[in-house]
Amino acid sequence: MRKYLIFSAVAAAMLALSSATFGQDTTRPGAVPDISGVWLVENFQPRLFPNGGAPFTPWAEMKFKATDPQTNDPNLACLPMGVPRFMIAAPYPMEILQMPTRVIIIHEGPQMMRQIYMNRQHPKDLDPTYSGDAIGKWEGDTLVVDTIGFNDKTWLDGGGLPHSEKMHVVERIRRTDHDTLVDTFTIDDPMAYTKPITAQQVYKLKPGWEIQEYVCEENNKYTYQGK
Amino acid sequence: MRNHLLVFPATAVLLLLSFAGATYAHHANASFDMTNSATVKGTVTGFDWTNPHAYIYLDVKGKDAVEKWSVEMGSIGMLARAGWRRDTVKPGDEITVIGNRAKDGKTFLRLSKLVFSNGQELTTTVQ
Numbered sequence: 001m002r003k004y005l006i007f008s009a010v011a012a013a014m015l016a017l018s019s020a021t022f023g024q025d026t027t028r029p030g031a032v033p034d035i036s037g038v039w040l041v042e043n044f045q046p047r048l049f050p051n052g053g054a055p056f057t058p059w060a061e062m063k064f065k066a067t068d069p070q071t072n073d074p075n076l077a078c079l080p081m082g083v084p085r086f087m088i089a090a091p092y093p094m095e096i097l098q099m100p101t102r103v104i105i106i107h108e109g110p111q112m113m114r115q116i117y118m119n120r121q122h123p124k125d126l127d128p129t130y131s132g133d134a135i136g137k138w139e140g141d142t143l144v145v146d147t148i149g150f151n152d153k154t155w156l157d158g159g160g161l162p163h164s165e166k167m168h169v170v171e172r173i174r175r176t177d178h179d180t181l182v183d184t185f186t187i188d189d190p191m192a193y194t195k196p197i198t199a200q201q202v203y204k205l206k207p208g209w210e211i212q213e214y215v216c217e218e219n220n221k222y223t224y225q226g227k
Numbered sequence: 228m229r230n231h232l233l234v235f236p237a238t239a240v241l242l243l244l245s246f247a248g249a250t251y252a253h254h255a256n257a258s259f260d261m262t263n264s265a266t267v268k269g270t271v272t273g274f275d276w277t278n279p280h281a282y283i284y285l286d287v288k289g290k291d292a293v294e295k296w297s298v299e300m301g302s303i304g305m306l307a308r309a310g311w312r313r314d315t316v317k318p319g320d321e322i323t324v325i326g327n328r329a330k331d332g333k334t335f336l337r338l339s340k341l342v343f344s345n346g347q348e349l350t351t352t353v354q
Contacts, residue, residue, distance in 0.1 A: 046255070069255035076254055078279070092302065108303050109253075109279070158255060212304030219277035222254050 032138050035175050038211065039203035042180075044091040046158030048199055060162050060192035068159030075155060077224030078216035080112050082154030083147055084169050084185055088201050089157040093212045103136055103143065109214040116145050124175035128165050130154055143173040145183045156187065156197075164191035179205045228240040253302070259327040259337045267296055267336060271320040276308065276313040278302050282337070296334040300351055308353045312352055315349065316341070343352050 047072040048054070056064060067071075073083060076119040081090055092109035103116040124135050126149030130197040140163040147169045156162055175181050181203040269285035272295075283298040300306055303313075316322060323342040327336040341349045 068246050070257055073254065092305065113258055131276055209308070211308065212302075214302055214304055216253070216279045218279075219275055219282075220253075 015193075020080050032098075033082040033141050033143075033175055034098065035103075035143060035173060035181060036096050036211040038093050038095045039181050039205045039208075040093045040206050041091060042202040044089075046089050048088065048157040048159065048161060048197065050159075054161055055194045055197070057190075057192055057194055063162040063192075064160055067155065067162065069158060069160055072157070072224065072226040073112070074162070074224070074226065076160075076220075077226065078110055078220055079224075080110055080130040080155065081107075082112075083114060083132055083134070083150070084171075084199075085154055085156055085158075086110075086112060086114075086185060087171070088185065088199055092214070093206055093209055093211065094203075103145075108211050110216045111214045113221050116143075121147055122146075128152070132167075132169070139172075141174055143171075145169075146169040146174065147171075162192055163187070163189045164193045181205070195222060238349075247288050251297055256327075256337070257269070258330055260330050261327050263327070264325060264339070265328040265336060266323060266325045268321070268323045269296060271316050271318050271322060273318060274301055274313075274316050278304075281306055281311070283322075283341075285324070287334070294334050296324075296336060298326070298336045300338045306351060309351055310349055311351075320344070 001125050007191070009167070022174065037078065054064070059172050061218040080086075086094070086107045087105075090109070092107065094105050094107045097104040097106070101118055103118065104112040105116070108113075112131065116138050120135060122133050122135060126196075128149060128151035130151060130153065132147040134145050134147040136143055136145045138144070149165075150163065150165055150167045150169075152163060152167075156163055167187065170186045170188075172184045173181065183201050183203070184199070185199045186196050187199070200215070263281065267287055271283060272286050273282075273284040275282040275284075279301055279302055281300040283300070285296040285298060287296050299326045300311075303311075309347035321344040324336055324338055325338045325340040325342070326338040328337075338351055340351075343349075
């Protein structure tokens with residue numbers, strides 16, 4: 001009996017620990033993994049292809065040659081980085097909030113809110129936007145996010161990789177341990193790239209951090225020479 | 228001026244900056260000389276605790292005249308996490324700033340480390 005109690009206590013403690021560790025209660029029917037919290041990219045790399053070699057179509061190559069991070073990065077005008085750039089190539093923290101119907105990502109700089117709808121399809125005839133229309137579903141421990149409906153005013157990264165309104169981004173977001181979140185991106189845009197681009201970003205949990213105000217227009221001394 | 232501006236190869240500083248550079252994501256770093264580190268000593272005339280960048284303005288005594296320097300940092304959210312506050316520097320403070328100077332030769336610096344007159348140091352790196 002005593003052994004049984006000890007075993008039960010250990011098992012209960014382990015269960016409690018695993019729930020606390022990953023912030024989830026998998027014993028509850030319908031429960032989903034907890035990916036909420038403030039996260040920061042582990043390694044900031046502004047360029048998806050730091051050594052070149054992006055599989056441009058001729059259309060995208062022409063657009064890329066006209067980009068210059070010194071003069072026409074939309075960021076210089078405090079325009080949104082949009083999706084997927086703020087998820088891939090931004091060194092500011094983001095907070096993930098989970099609700100049954102939505103996952104909300106608040107990004108600190110430039111401030112942006114991304115909404116991932118959990119129980120609906122993409123609407124028809126979407127207006128193109130910086131963040132697009134994102135829908136999500138859980139596949140086991142992985143949040144799969146499908147985003148379309150983008151405008152073509154953003155870059156994929158800080159190096160100027162262009163994209164079209166046809167871009168389709170699929171992300172697989174998984175908490176691999178208590179402190180680590182991994183997002184694997186597949187960026188498909190046949191108008192801009194001859195094959196899908198895949199990328200991965202690793203985020204680290206930042207306990208105690210809160211998202212701060214970031215008003216980019218307040219004291220922006222940079223000049224945007226885009227049209 | 229030359230007494231106050233030291234330029235030296237800075238591999239170690241670059242390593243230190245590998246994430247600190249991240250706080251400058253509002254714009255690319257190509258306009259700064261990222262291979263050399265510059266050190267400038269001067270008197271604070273102003274401090275913009277603002278986004279997307281904070282700035283320190285310095286008067287730097289040269290042989291013949293006073294040079295006006297601008298020192299750029301990252302966003303105030305990230306700076307606060309690195310230990311900065313809105314009153315970290317005040318007009319009249321004598322400070323030394325270490326960072327990367329603008330390639331075009333302007334008296335403009337991208338900060339990596341601040342040294343107070345009492346020797347205390349503050350970086351822009353978030354731990």
